[in-house]
Amino acid sequence: MMSEQETLISVRDLQLSFGPKIIQQNVSFDLKRGSIFAVMGGSGCGKSTLLRSIVGLLRPTAGQIMVGGEDYWAQPDDRRTAINRRYGVLFQSGALWSSMTVGENVALPLEMFTSLSQAEITELVRLKLGLVGMEHAIDLFPYEISGGMCKRAGLARAIALEPDILFFDEPSAGLDPITSARLDDLILSLRDGLGATIVIVSHELPSLLTIADDGIFLDAKTHRPITHGSPRALLDCTIPEVTAFMHRSATIPSQTEQKAEQHV
Known part of the structure; x- marks a missing residue:
């Protein structure tokens, strides 16, 4: 260890x-x-x-x-x-893609760097959002949530690959x-x-x-x-x-x- x-x-x-x-x-x-x-x-x-x-x-x-x-x-x-x-990185503004939902933003690194199925990715996205208290916002767009919520969503994306x-x-x-x-x-x-x-x-x-x-x-x-x-x-x-x-x-x-x- x-x-x-x-x-x-x-x-x-x-x-x-x-x-x-x-x-x-x-x-x-x-x-x-x-x-x-x-x-x-x-x-x-x-x-x-x-x-x-x-x-x-x-x-x-x-x-x-x-x-x-x-x-x-x-x-x-x-x-x-x-x-x-x-590495996982949280930038100053959260740096979420405005054209994607919160869930889609968190899913992006999983889709790019893993071979997980869509069902497995969706499950992990809910888990990561749950860790930061944001599971309820999975289908919302960044412009629909507050600045603090954007930071938490960005944090969920940063930990998506368990860095x-x-x-x-x-x-x-x-x-x-x-x-x-x-x-x-x-x-x-x-x-x-x-x-x-x-x-x-x-x-x-x-x-x-x-x-x-x-x-x-x-x-x-x-x-x-x-x-x-x-x-x-x-x-x-x-x-x-x-x-x-x-x-x-x-x-x-x-x-x-x-x-x-x-x-x-």
Whole structure:
């Protein structure tokens, strides 16, 4: 049985650029099995860019992303595609196809990457939607449901193929505090119930403090990470940029208060 401390992804000395413009450099961290890893930092620091590189949408200009001991970007296209089957991604808006129902959106990866029958796919779609509390919306279109429901439907699609690692890009963006707290609770239940490892890009402080147990802080000015650790540990960090980010509100809710809010 694999240890909870097993390293699933190792990022080493990564540099991300658009032409001559460096977005981030010297990025190194390990993603451990069972963790919820936060990519933190202010607007424009390259959080989403880093995520895109890890999931195979942007080739880095230097450094390595090791997945299970394999250098991801050194692999041929077919091998990278196989590695990507281990991933599930929730984009900022949910990224649902507007011309397809919620059920059809969730079914899409199952139809593309498995040989399951239509009956088996339908059963799995209902199961995945049930896990996120969305089975009732299976025949609805994205424009017929709320933003929070779109996020949950996108999450159901992300877990359709039962990936090892889930990537969430600003999952709470645009949501009201109660809906955001419920989404946090759902993310924790997926980690605990499915055994998924999660990477979350976010600047939402209550969410970060509630769910993340490890992380990296990216700086927009120096274009490099300036510290590592869980969001709660970074509350005591004395680096000015981190202090400003972590103490944006007058009061930080306790873990007990956050849990109570999640069940409102």
